Amino acid sequence: MWRNWAGDESCRPTAIERPGSVAEVVVALERAATAGERLRVAGSGHSFSDVACSDGRLMTLERMGRVLDVDRAGGRVRVEGGITLNALNAALAEHGLAMENLGDVDAQTVAGAIATATHGTGARLRNISAQVESLELVLADGSQLTVAASDADADPYLAARVAVGSLGVVTAVTLRCVPAFTLHGVDAQAPLEETLDRLEEHGAANDHFEFYVFPHTRTALTRTNNRVDGPARPRSRSREWVEDVLVTNHLLHAFCLAGRAAPPLIPRINRVVTRLAGTHEVTDRSDRIFATRRLVRFTEMEYAVPREHTATAVRRVLDLIDERGFRIPFPIEVRLVAQDDAFLSPVQGRPSGYIAVHTFKGMEWRPYFRAVEQIMDELDGRPHWGKRHFQTAATLRPRYPDWDRFQAVRARLDPDGRFVNMHTDRVLGPIAAPVSA
Numbered sequence: 001m002w003r004n005w006a007g008d009e010s011c012r013p014t015a016i017e018r019p020g021s022v023a024e025v026v027v028a029l030e031r032a033a034t035a036g037e038r039l040r041v042a043g044s045g046h047s048f049s050d051v052a053c054s055d056g057r058l059m060t061l062e063r064m065g066r067v068l069d070v071d072r073a074g075g076r077v078r079v080e081g082g083i084t085l086n087a088l089n090a091a092l093a094e095h096g097l098a099m100e101n102l103g104d105v106d107a108q109t110v111a112g113a114i115a116t117a118t119h120g121t122g123a124r125l126r127n128i129s130a131q132v133e134s135l136e137l138v139l140a141d142g143s144q145l146t147v148a149a150s151d152a153d154a155d156p157y158l159a160a161r162v163a164v165g166s167l168g169v170v171t172a173v174t175l176r177c178v179p180a181f182t183l184h185g186v187d188a189q190a191p192l193e194e195t196l197d198r199l200e201e202h203g204a205a206n207d208h209f210e211f212y213v214f215p216h217t218r219t220a221l222t223r224t225n226n227r228v229d230g231p232a233r234p235r236s237r238s239r240e241w242v243e244d245v246l247v248t249n250h251l252l253h254a255f256c257l258a259g260r261a262a263p264p265l266i267p268r269i270n271r272v273v274t275r276l277a278g279t280h281e282v283t284d285r286s287d288r289i290f291a292t293r294r295l296v297r298f299t300e301m302e303y304a305v306p307r308e309h310t311a312t313a314v315r316r317v318l319d320l321i322d323e324r325g326f327r328i329p330f331p332i333e334v335r336l337v338a339q340d341d342a343f344l345s346p347v348q349g350r351p352s353g354y355i356a357v358h359t360f361k362g363m364e365w366r367p368y369f370r371a372v373e374q375i376m377d378e379l380d381g382r383p384h385w386g387k388r389h390f391q392t393a394a395t396l397r398p399r400y401p402d403w404d405r406f407q408a409v410r411a412r413l414d415p416d417g418r419f420v421n422m423h424t425d426r427v428l429g430p431i432a433a434p435v436s437a
């Protein structure tokens with residue numbers, strides 16, 4: 001049995017393959033072909049949907065998490081696909097390097113994070129997949145393919161950057177890095193309306209700006225992270241534990257449990273949590289600022305909308321919650337991401353605002369997420385590939401200008417649908433028929 005991090009998606013694959021080398025990946029794919037079974041690669045299971053589940057074989061690269069090469073002067077690192085972002089960050093720090101931007105946890109594998117266009121926040125900064133210089137894949141027929149930004153035919157590279165696990169097994173990745181840097185992080189509170197009105201300004205004035213807002217409140221819990229010169233000044237272990245574990249996790253968990261048991265109390269609880277959030281400052285190594293600890297289990301949907309619609313989307317979601325009487329004990333998170341060019345990147349071709357909605361584990365999420373999705377549909381939203389949504393290939397295709405180019409590469413690299421599962425059946429549709437010359 002395989003389960004995702006949230007524990008609410010599972011599958012019972014016919015076999016779990018744990019290769020330790022490219023040669024073993026090839027043999028595992030041969031076994032799948034001989035058995036006539038489909039195969040999915042799972043990373044750390046940090047996607048909220050069944051995207052990594054398999055109705056055939058499942059492969060994990062937990063034995064392929066090595067750093068293969070570091071080019072410090074050129075700012076490049078080559079790693080195996082199964083390395084976690086946490087291990088990658090530690091290895092980069094040893095060489096005086098860092099990732100330019102990261103999401104808010106670091107448990108994901110590098111290949112898994114790339115596959116779904118995992119992102120952090122920063123109006124001028126792109127997602128992790130945009131840092132990919134080249135990807136090394138093993139295809140369904142066991143052949144090996146390297147796709148790189150410098151390829152004359154860039155389509156396979158632009159398709160493979162955000163491929164939702166559907167082109168092949170990513171065995172290694174070469175990433176662009178930057179010299180290690182220190183961030184000064186400030187968590188504060190601000191009136192929501194003012195924060196929304198000045199969103200562009202906050203995005204322009206800070207390297208990384210984001211905010212949370214608990215439903216049933218009108219206060220933004222802002223988080224700004226900016227580069228500073230000088231050394232990291234890590235918090236003491238006890239302060240770190242109080243702030244990151246006790247308050248952010250255990251207290252939130254207790255409040256979520258109370259809210260789940262008595263939903264009418266949720267608006268009041270959210271106002272208390274917001275007041276308790278307070279103001280915090282910390283100066284530390286960049287990856288230690290980006291990555292937070294998430295001990296409370298939840299599920300999530302996240303949409304990228306054109307940047308100019310971000311504030312409207314937030315206002316409409318909060319109004320919807322009040323109008324429909326939803327009782328939501330988890331905050332909405334708002335982030336800014338620069339545009340990129342991967343065919344299936346939700347920010348392809350447009351600077352975007354990401355709006356994420358969550359519910360606590362064990363609470364009904366479908367009616368809330370469906371209603372929010374309707375708003376995102378009206379604002380030309382594109383869903384995060386690793387999070388929950390109800391779209392299908394038919395509803396997604398018009399949102400991606402290069403959808404057909406992605407499907408053409410998919411048909412070339414996986415013509416028999418070895419890397420298909422029920423999720424890709426829904427969100428990517430069938431493999432296109434090969435185009436005759």
Ligand SMILES: Cc1cc2nc3c(=O)[nH]c(=O)nc-3n(C[C@H](O)[C@H](O)[C@H](O)COP(=O)(O)OP(=O)(O)OC[C@H]3O[C@@H](n4cnc5c(N)ncnc54)[C@H](O)[C@@H]3O)c2cc1C
Nearest residue numbers: 043044045046047103104109112115118119164165170386
């Ligand atoms: C607590 C939490 C916080 C999160 N924070 C953020 C955030 O800040 N920003 C954000 O954008 N997302 C965030 N996410 C979502 C997460 O980053 C993505 O869902 C990511 O894809 C998970 O990576 P994974 O290694 O767990 O891959 P999985 O979830 O296991 O798999 C994801 C996809 O990658 C494919 N895949 C994995 N490995 C390979 C491989 N070697 N070759 C080919 N395909 C492969 C799988 O087939 C699947 O399609 C968060 C999730 C959680 C649970």
